[in-house]
Amino acid sequence: MRVFKFGGASVKDAAGIRNVYDVLQQAGYEDVLVIVSAMGKTTNALEDVIKNYFDKSPELSSSVQEVKKYHNQILLDLFEDDKHEVFSAVNTQFADMEYFLAHNKSPNYNFVYDQIVSYGELISTTILSQFMSYKGIQTQWLDVRNYIKTDSTYRDAEVDWELTQKNIANNIPRKILNITQGFLGSDENNFTTTLGREGSDYTAAIFAYCLNAESVTIWKDVPGVMNADPRYFENASLLNQISYREAIELAFYGASVIHPKTLQPLQKKEIPLYVKSFINPTLKGTSVSKGQDLEPYLPCFIVKRNQLLISLSSIDFSFIMEENISEIFGLFHQFRLKVNLIQNSAISFSVCVEDKFGNFNDCNAILSKKFKVDFTENVTLYTIRHFNEQAAQTVEDNKTVLLKQISKETMQIVTNEN
Template identity: 40%
Template sequence: MAKTLIYKFGGASVKDADAVKNLAEILRNRLRKNPLIVVSAMGKTTNALEEILLRRFRGEDYSWNSTKLEEFHLDICRLLFPEKHSVFAKVQNLFFQLHQELARDLTPDTYDLIYDQVIGYGELLSSRIVMEYLCDQGLTVIWQDVREIIKTTSDFRFAKIDWELTRRNAQTYLVPILEKFPILTQGFIGSDTQGRMTTLGREGSDFSAAILGVSLDAASVTIWKDVPGVLNADPKLFPGASLFDELDYKQAAEMTFYGASVIHPKTIKPLANRSIPLFVRSFIHPDAPGTKIHGQAKRHQTPTLVLKKNQILVSFMVKDFTFIEEKHIHQVYEVLQGLKLKVNMLQTAAISISIVIDSELFKLEKLLTALRPHFEVRFNEDLELLTVLNLEHGAPASLLEGYEVFLEQQTRTTFQAVRKKLIPIE
């Protein structure tokens, strides 16, 4: 059997009926090699599910939100399938199951568990619709529930992979099918030892593709995006961004560490360890080469800009005016680890530690509760973290014009600033 190709399609590539038709055209001449296809939720479905869950937690009515999301999927089906196609009943059944999950007891302690049981329905819906459409187009594809393959811990929302069991499942169940047919499955989700749905972290479908690629000893993994490939900045935020034709694993991993959204941060390492190349290509221009990430690429010196929004700056000051020591940093990081919070920036001063973290429901309150007995704590919300990599001569002033800067630091080649847009005084 030839080595498997992994194709991953994100939410933008299946956001509506025309996008699904475009996906089918991309695959039409690529299915002969029996690839494994990973799809994300359609469009902004994950955001919509998060809003439904939050309204449910607050005791607010979410029926309009739920009906709107169901109609969104059914409208796509109406444009893709004849009136009495079986896909309509399958979509409605998935929404029935979703409502059963939403009816469960929801508290701050059970929130992460219920989150994972709810959010993964976006991928279950999209994969079912896409598979049915491909088959209707005469493209034979086997639907696979990825929860039967990717096994994880019970760390809900940030599940860790059981690599050995996942590989065994992939070799046992997927390889025999791939010898005859392509497979279509879901990104972002897996299951724990009790069979409960788990998620791999927001935007985790890229990581799913890498997990399956490594487990199947794939020839390559291709991520199909709405951009030409990996750029040195988000073109929506920084016009004039330029394309990298290739990157080495280390440089790509560094970009994702600082928050480059084109690839999920956990995607690179497993592929690099097995020397599996990663391609980032455009579903808008599918014949364009895109970016190849592999071990033989030369390191680029092009300055790269990464912007992370919805950041929180938290500063911890010792109460007795002793100097900051390693034990203080360890004390803060121990709580962060327990809350599964990643530090995006760290700065220490004589009597304080400052960290920048993502904004996550409940997490800030729990962090403050745990550390206020030991430190004086100050925090600022709704901030942006700007990172510039491969910087030689200091950050351009234009990047900070019109912003209040809360914190900044620079190493030999990396500049970071925590900023907030100034509101003009009228």
Template identity: 35%
Template sequence: MTKTQIYKFGGASVKDAPAVKNLANILRNRLRNNFVIVVSAMGKTTNHLETILSLKLTNQDYSWNSSNLKSYHLDICTALFPEGHVIFPKIENYFILLHHELNKPVSKENYDEYYDRVIGFGEMLSSRIVMEYLCSQALLVLWQDARELICTNSDFRFAKVDWEKTRRNCQSQLRPKLEQFPVLTQGFIGADSSGRPTTLGREGSDFTASILATSLDAGSVTIWKDVPGVLNADPKLFKDTKLFSELEYQQAAQMTYYGASVIHPKTIKPLANAGIPLFVKSFLHPEENGTKIHKTAKVETVPTIILKKDQILVSFKVTDFTFIEEKHIHQVYEQLQMLKLRANMLQTSAITISIVVDSQLFKLEQLLAKLKNDFIIRYNEGLDLLTVLHPKPDSIPSLLDGYEVLLEQSTRNMVQVVRRLN
């Protein structure tokens, strides 16, 4: 039997009607049985839903934002479908359900669970529109709710996958469908054992593709992006970038760990363990080879630049005239784990622990509240974390020109710098 292929299309590849038509053209000569298509929310829908949640939480009016989001999806449908098509009442119904959720109370304490109930509407809308359009183009696909497949714990916003249950679900529910038709489903979302919606972490649709591939013993995963493949830097931020034609699993995983945005950090490990190759290709130039990530690629030593924006530097200083010990580090990390925050950089001195974390709503104030009695705490927001793998020493100064350096550390194969504009 032919091995399953997984195609994942991100928000940029379905951001408007021309993009959806382009997706259909990519699939036209590739689509067949044993094919799973994973789609993200359209364009910046997730960002817009997060804005609505933030406004609701601070008791501000979000009706304009909600109306605008609805118009955005209906405008795409108007450009894709004839008047009276079944998609229009389906979109209306999703927004009725969304407003029903938004009318429920929310607080800082239940925000993560509430977030997961609301944020997944982006993927549901996108997947319905894309599925209906493909079928209208004689590309028959079945629609599948990912929450019926991806089983997780109840760690809302950063749910951990129950691999055994998910595999059983995929084999019992998805496999029989794939023998008849290709299947289209959503990225990013799952459900806990009680059926409550969960999410896999921001930009988690890549991870969904990896989960499904592993659970179905797939032959390959292809992620379609607006870049030629995996590059040594973000072409929107840096000039003269280099395309990697292939990468070894471990090197690709290292790049994602430090924040390379082209692939979600959790994507690589399951594929590497199963020996499933990952292709990163351009939906703008689908015939080009892109990047192949697999087991036997040679290690690349080209300098790779990774920039994470909107970072917070937090420094914890001991108050009792002792030196930093392991117990202090454990104390800080325990709170990070409780708040689902990851230290993107850690540095210790005799009396201070400094960490760099992503900016997330409420998380900083909760972290400060938990540790303010044990440390003197200082922090800076709105920073960049610059990581250079395999750096050339003479290239670093140009990356810091016009910036103030707040923290820096280096090893033989890596330099990390926390910087802000002068």
């Protein structure tokens, strides 16, 4: 069985849905499981719904209507008959979402987030599945929440591998096109959970692992994995082959093409991962598998914006020792601050962190009682794998370098570009 993953950009409109049909015609769809993200920017739009819900904003109703209008237009563009059953199926899902908004009693933002954003994937897969059937391809729509079971860490759930393996291994029909949702799971109470932003790639890896799949293909709007983000670097080059080890390194440092948690399950069973273009599906793309680290061998640039550079020093000029560092990291873990770089001296300790949950101020209130805390917001962290002097110069030109760290294979540079 092969596993395909289509992201939001590939299904952002009716033309995208038709293109997915064309890709499946060329790539084949027998014994295929397709993982699909929410359409276009739907997740962002549903985040606005959640914000309006918690703010008790009068804009709540209109923000829901915008999401409904967007999907309804896609339906009208795809299906000639506006009495097609897909219209009532999608309307039922929106009605379920509105019922939740009207009757939810939980004040837990993360819980509400997962229950609401999940409708993006549920609706996109319903539309895609119905369109494939409409075009004569027999499909099976699967609710991923019946297969991937997790704990109750809403917005960043941990997979229960034993139960998930049991659910998937013997319950996916063969010789048919299966379509299911990325990003989602459910906990022991059958509440919806999510696997972290960009978690659809991870979903594909989970299914591939549990099905002993032949391969995973991530279909994107780029030719494959590039050595740099073309938005930030001119002359970015396609990488034809990447080893699992190198891909894990790139993902760890924040390469956006492959989700960090995606690679471990694939490596365990040596399932190759292909990153290919849904615009030009006949192009070879990038293979992530056993083999040489990189082909061609080039410096690889990773950019993480909106980072926070924190410098901690002892109030009494004493050394920062292991027990201090342990306490600091305990707080980072508690407040879910993701550490992307560490540098320490005798009396100071610097970290570059990502505060995606907005918890730094609470963490800082505790840190400031024991340490002198200086921080700079909105810095940019550049990571260069297989760096050389020219690559470093490319990053440093016309920027203020706040911190630089070099190891054998990797250079990291924190800059302030304001």
